Amino acid sequence: MAHQWRGVVAEYADRLPAHLLERTVTLGEGGTPLVPAPVLSERTGADVYLKVEGMNPTGSFKDRGMTAAMSAAAGRGAKVVVCASTGNTSASAAAYATRAGMICAVLVPDGKIAMGKLSQAIAHGARLLQVDGNFDDCLVAARKLAESYPVELVNSVNPDRIEGQKTGAFEIVDALGDAPDIHVLPVGNAGNITAYWKGFREYAGLCPDAPGGSLPAVATRTPAMWGFQAAGAAPIVLGHPVTEPETVATAIRIGNPASWRQAEEARDDSGGVIESVTDDQILAAHRVLSAEAGVFVEPGSAAGVAGLLSRAERGLVPAGARVTVTVTGHGLKDPQWALRTLDGADVEPTRVSADVVSIADALDLS
Ligand code: AN7
Numbered sequence: 001m002a003h004q005w006r007g008v009v010a011e012y013a014d015r016l017p018a019h020l021l022e023r024t025v026t027l028g029e030g031g032t033p034l035v036p037a038p039v040l041s042e043r044t045g046a047d048v049y050l051k052v053e054g055m056n057p058t059g060s061f062k063d064r065g066m067t068a069a070m071s072a073a074a075g076r077g078a079k080v081v082v083c084a085s086t087g088n089t090s091a092s093a094a095a096y097a098t099r100a101g102m103i104c105a106v107l108v109p110d111g112k113i114a115m116g117k118l119s120q121a122i123a124h125g126a127r128l129l130q131v132d133g134n135f136d137d138c139l140v141a142a143r144k145l146a147e148s149y150p151v152e153l154v155n156s157v158n159p160d161r162i163e164g165q166k167t168g169a170f171e172i173v174d175a176l177g178d179a180p181d182i183h184v185l186p187v188g189n190a191g192n193i194t195a196y197w198k199g200f201r202e203y204a205g206l207c208p209d210a211p212g213g214s215l216p217a218v219a220t221r222t223p224a225m226w227g228f229q230a231a232g233a234a235p236i237v238l239g240h241p242v243t244e245p246e247t248v249a250t251a252i253r254i255g256n257p258a259s260w261r262q263a264e265e266a267r268d269d270s271g272g273v274i275e276s277v278t279d280d281q282i283l284a285a286h287r288v289l290s291a292e293a294g295v296f297v298e299p300g301s302a303a304g305v306a307g308l309l310s311r312a313e314r315g316l317v318p319a320g321a322r323v324t325v326t327v328t329g330h331g332l333k334d335p336q337w338a339l340r341t342l343d344g345a346d347v348e349p350t351r352v353s354a355d356v357v358s359i360a361d362a363l364d365l366s
Contacts, residue, residue: 005028005030005031006026006028007024007026007027007028007029007030007067008026008029008030008031008064008067008068008164008167009021009024009026009067009068009071009164010024010026011030011031011167012167012170014211014212014215015170015202015210015211015212015215016068016163016164016167016211016212017072017160017163017211018211019072019075020068020071020072020075020160020163020164021071022071022074022075023071023074023075024067024071025067025070025071025074025096025099025100026067026071026099027057027058027063027067027095027096027099028057029056029057029063029064029066029067030056030063030064030167030168030171031171032051032052032053032055032056032168032171033051033052033055034049034050034051034052034171034172034175034176034324035049035050035052035295036048036049036050037049037050037293037295037325039288039292039293040288040293040305040308040309040325043288043309043312044308044309044312044317044323045312045317045319045320046182046312046317046318046319046320046321046322046323047320047321047322047323048308048323048324048325049172049176049180049322049323049324049325050289050293050295050324050325050327051168051171051172051324051325051326051327052295052327053168053301053326053327053328053329054296054297054298054301054327054328054329054330054331054332054333055330057095058088058091058092058095058120059088059091059116059120059329059330059332059333060088060091060092060328060329060330060333061088061165061168061192061326061328061329062088062089062091062092062093063092063095063096064164064165064167064168065092065156065160065161065162065163065164065165065191065195066089066092066093066095066096066154066161066164067096067164068160068161068163068164068165069081069096069152069154069158069160069161069164070093070096070097070099070100070102070154071160072158072160073100073102073152073154074100074102076152078102078152079102079103079150080102080103080104080105080150080151080152081093081097081102081103081104081105081151081152081153081154082104082105082106082107082142082145082146082151082152082153082154083104083105083106083107083142083153083154083155084106084107084108084135084138084139084141084142084155085106085107085108085113085117085135085138085155086108086109086112086113086135086188086250086251086252086253086254086300087108087113087114087116087117087118087250087251087333088117088251088328088329088333089106089154089155089156090106090108090113090117090120090121090126090128091116091117091120091121091124091333093106093121093126093154094106094120094121094123094124094125094126095120095124097124097126098124098125103127104124104125104126104127105126105127105129105145105151106121106126106127106128106129107129107131107138107141107142108121108128108129108130108131108138109130109131109133109134109135109137109138109253110130110131110132110133111130112134112135112250112253113250114250114251114298114333114334115334115336116330116332116333116334116335117333117334134244134245134253134254134255135189135245135253135254135255136241136245136254136255136256139155139157139189139258142155143155143157155189155191155258156189156191156192156194156195156258156259157191157258157259161191161195162191162194162195162198163195163211164195165191165192165195165196165199166195166196166198166199166202167199168192168195168196168199168326169183169195169196169197169198169199169200169203170199170203170218172324173200173203173218173219174218176322176324178219178220178221179200179203179204179219179220179221179222179223180223180321180322180323180324181223181224181318181321181322181323182223182224182226182272182317182318182321182322182323182324183196183200183223183224183225183226183323183324183325183326184226184227184228184304184305184307184308184323184324184325184326185225185226185227185228185304185325185326185328186227186228186229186249186251186252186300186301186302186303186304186326186328187227187228187229187236187252187257187263187274187303188229188233188251188252188253188254188257188300189254189257189258189259190227190236190257190258190259190260190262190263191258191259192326192328193225193227193259193262193263193266193267193274194259194262194263194266196225196266196326197222197225197262197265197266197269197270198210200219200222200223200270201222203217203218203219204217204218204219204220204221204222205217205219206222222270223270223272223324224270224271224272224273225266225267225270225272226272226273226274226275226304226307226308226311227263227266227267227272227273227274227275227304227307228274228275228276228277228303228304228306228307229252229274229275229276229277229303230245230247230248230249230252230253230276230277230278230279230282230300230303231247231276231277231278231279232245232246232247232253232279233245233246233247233249233252233253233254233255234276235254235255235256235257235260236257236260236263236264236274237274237275237276241255241256242255242256243255247279247282248279248282248283248299248337249279249282249298249299249300249302249303250299250300250334251298251299251300251301251328251329251334252300252303273311275307275310275311277303277306277307277310280342281306281307281309281310282299282300282302282303282306283299283302283337283342284306284309284342285302285303285305285306285309286299286302286337287342288305288309289302289305289327290331290338295327296330296331296332296338297327297328297329297330297331298328298329298330298331298333298334298337299334299337300328300329301327301328301329302327304325304326304327304328305325305327308323308325350362
């Protein structure tokens with residue numbers, strides 16, 4: 001019988017804090033495919049792989065951190081959790097809270113989260129509050145709520161979230177046999193770049209004090225971390241918070257990332273970069289992924305690929321480098337972008353009568 005993946009806490013138990021094992025809350029997250037992307041390799045002259053995180057139980061990478069945060073909360077006997085979210089965190093928190101038998105409150109920016117994510121939070125029975133403000137306002141409120149009321153915060157400022165998310169880096173090294181030369185990902189609140197950098201360092205034996213730090217190293221090196229923010233929400237690139245972030249990539253519409261300093265550390269210690277990409281570049285990369293690579297992601301997830309392609313155009317991707325890109329969330333979260341051309345026109349389905357000749361004609365087969 002094929003091995004049944006047990007979720008990241010059980011699979012990587014020897015490299016995670018022991019308190020996550022007391023009452024593990026899992027939906028079988030992780031174990032996602034690392035898919036070679038010949039189309040991107042050809043365009044960049046590198047050897048490119050996609051870590052397809054849309055394959056997680058709620059359709060985004062957030063599930064890796066959420067199994068950890070929710071296991072810790074359950075172990076402490078928590079009854080209520082809260083998060084601020086641009087959408088995916090709320091979908092994930094809602095699902096895992098349901099599994100744990102907890103109440104989940106989510107604060108989302110009014111009108112600025114994708115329909116798929118909103119539906120998930122509601123379907124899983126979250127107490128959803130649409131806040132008159134942006135993500136950054138929601139996070140400030142969620143933190144204050146957790147300080148003053150008997151509520152656990154499950155945003156990525158919760159260190160257990162980072163512990164869970166670092167397993168994405170472990171899986172990449174396990175699949176390739178060593179760390180890549182470059183790891184690429186979108187940056188919003190900057191938890192994931194922080195987590196991946198931690199995971200890559202731990203697997204290279206560079207963190208003796210980490211859980212499992214005395215285990216043999218799995219990787220011989222660490223990658224350069226390349227992070228990409230949306231141009232209208234690029235505080236780390238600009239060097240100051242953005243009070244009114246704007247981008248089609250609502251997942252990363254964040255003006256004051258909680259893990260800002262850790263993201264800069266990951267960039268600097270790894271010899272990497274954090275740059276911005278325009279909405280047009282994001283939507284073009286979104287289309288390359290779906291129409292040429294066969295991988296459907298949400299716009300925010302395409303920011304990493306957009307940045308990689310932009311650097312390739314500028315001659316900044318070393319020939320033959322092994323590059324992994326985390327594509328963070330599933331295309332079905334926010335499908336409307338597929339129904340527009342890159343010029344912004346609506347895609348109209350072709351209508352035909354139900355006879356084979358008309359159908360063949362419409363398909364240019366005759
Ligand atoms: C698809 O759900 O912040 O830099 O509240 O949903 O770790 O924040 C989502 C972020 C990238 C950025 N891609 O990751 C939330 C939230 C997708 C995302 C990011 C998010 P971080």
